[in-house]
Amino acid sequence: MKPEDALRAIAAARGDAICVPTMTTAPAWRAIAPEDLSVTCVGFMGGASALGLGLALARPERRVIVFDGDGSLLMQLGSLATIAGARPRNLAHLVFKNGVYHTSGSQEIPGGLIVDFVTMAKGAGYREAYAVRDLGELQRCLPSILGEEGPLLVELWTTLAEQTPMTAPRGAPFHAQVEGLRQALLKPHL
Amino acid sequence: MPESIPASLIVETLRDTFREARAALAAEVTEPPRHDHLGWVLSVPDTHQRTVLAALDKEPAIRVLTLATEDEANAVAAGLWIGGEPCVLMIQHAGLYASVNTLRGVAIDGQVPIFYMIGLLSRETDREPRESRHSMVRYCEPLLDTFGVPHARLEGPDDLRLIGQYFRLSRERRGPAGVLVGMPTA
Numbered sequence: 001m002k003p004e005d006a007l008r009a010i011a012a013a014r015g016d017a018i019c020v021p022t023m024t025t026a027p028a029w030r031a032i033a034p035e036d037l038s039v040t041c042v043g044f045m046g047g048a049s050a051l052g053l054g055l056a057l058a059r060p061e062r063r064v065i066v067f068d069g070d071g072s073l074l075m076q077l078g079s080l081a082t083i084a085g086a087r088p089r090n091l092a093h094l095v096f097k098n099g100v101y102h103t104s105g106s107q108e109i110p111g112g113l114i115v116d117f118v119t120m121a122k123g124a125g126y127r128e129a130y131a132v133r134d135l136g137e138l139q140r141c142l143p144s145i146l147g148e149e150g151p152l153l154v155e156l157w158t159t160l161a162e163q164t165p166m167t168a169p170r171g172a173p174f175h176a177q178v179e180g181l182r183q184a185l186l187k188p189h190l
Numbered sequence: 191m192p193e194s195i196p197a198s199l200i201v202e203t204l205r206d207t208f209r210e211a212r213a214a215l216a217a218e219v220t221e222p223p224r225h226d227h228l229g230w231v232l233s234v235p236d237t238h239q240r241t242v243l244a245a246l247d248k249e250p251a252i253r254v255l256t257l258a259t260e261d262e263a264n265a266v267a268a269g270l271w272i273g274g275e276p277c278v279l280m281i282q283h284a285g286l287y288a289s290v291n292t293l294r295g296v297a298i299d300g301q302v303p304i305f306y307m308i309g310l311l312s313r314e315t316d317r318e319p320r321e322s323r324h325s326m327v328r329y330c331e332p333l334l335d336t337f338g339v340p341h342a343r344l345e346g347p348d349d350l351r352l353i354g355q356y357f358r359l360s361r362e363r364r365g366p367a368g369v370l371v372g373m374p375t376a
């Protein structure tokens with residue numbers, strides 16, 4: 001499945017869910033859902049799921065969806081246990097499994113495609129975890145991704161994205177995204 | 191001579207700090223988060239502040255989240271900030287060294303106010319931390335200086351006001367600020 005197709009399907013169904021892309025999902029998501037209710041993990045590899053956890057704990061009334069990279073998740077793998085321990089009911093953690101560090105030049109990640117994030121998430125104590133191999137299956141799973149009690153991990157088997165953060169035009173800087181989402185959620189007095 | 195600070199006083203100060211932060215936010219925005227608790231302590235357990243962690247077990251108004259790494263703690267703090275929740279990172283000097291890239295990427299580049307309470311385990315009473323025999327103690331203040339992180343030392347109960355002061359400073363500057371806990375808490 002193409003990551004862009006997966007993201008388009010999610011964008012069409014997400015409602016007011018907060019989304020946290022990172023690495024190659026960042027430029028794709030920017031093109032599909034320009035900047036609204038999203039914050040990109042950029043500049044602290046592996047932090048997307050913890051950033052999503054903080055959001056989920058702060059705003060339990062909202063769905064939070066993390067678009068993680070497989071290499072990124074390996075860098076902060078302990079986050080699986082931290083998230084499971086914190087039990088955010090509103091967090092869906094999607095891992096875009098392409099087997100490589102696409103953004104840094106497509107080097108194979110340790111273990112390549114053999115690494116099984118579904119088993120790891122279950123072992124860490126996620127409420128639910130499963131793999132999705134094609135777009136039709138993703139369409140069928142969207143209600144679960146958007147509504148099922150979390151924490152939930154979904155391993156999405158994807159091909160390489162069309163763009164990486166290195167090839168695409170830069171998005172808004174991280175601090176501007178932080179401020180934008182904060183204002184969208186908290187609604188400052190004018 | 192530096193002195194130990196009783197855990198109960200630190201917990202009380204944290205309660206006040208969080209209460210004040212919530213009141214300030216409520217005055218600024220129309221949709222602050224609504225929770226029963228006052229705020230969060232994000233902890234990768236610090237030996238130096240273990241009595242505070244023990245006291246927090248009995249403090250329902252403050253939620254303690256234990257994380258696997260200090261990197262996670264910084265990123266969670268950013269998510270809480272965006273959502274309007276006040277928090278404190280309770281870590282030790284080694285945890286600061288372990289997470290410098292995330293401090294830089296999140297608190298500095300992201301302009302996220304993050305307040306740190308950093309325990310100086312093995313700090314000697316007869317010398318300045320910068321002159322310590324232990325590298326873990328020696329590098330802490332110079333590292334914070336290198337990254338432009340404002341910091342102060344808690345050397346006894348008289349310094350408790352620095353907690354609120356540096357917490358507010360992190361907000362005013364939209365970035366990291368911290369206090370270093372000089373002696374093991376009592």
Ligand SMILES: Cc1ncc(C[n+]2csc(CCOP(=O)(O)OP(=O)(O)O)c2C)c(N)n1
Nearest residue numbers: 023024045069070071072100101102103104
């Ligand atoms: C701490 C740190 N080490 C190394 C890098 C270099 N780096 C940038 S992107 C990247 C690969 C990301 O891979 P993955 O998370 O699988 O996402 P993909 O690019 O495949 O979408 C690496 C290793 C970095 N940004 N930060």
Ligand SMILES: [Mg+2]
Nearest residue numbers: 070071100101
């Ligand atoms: Mg990858």
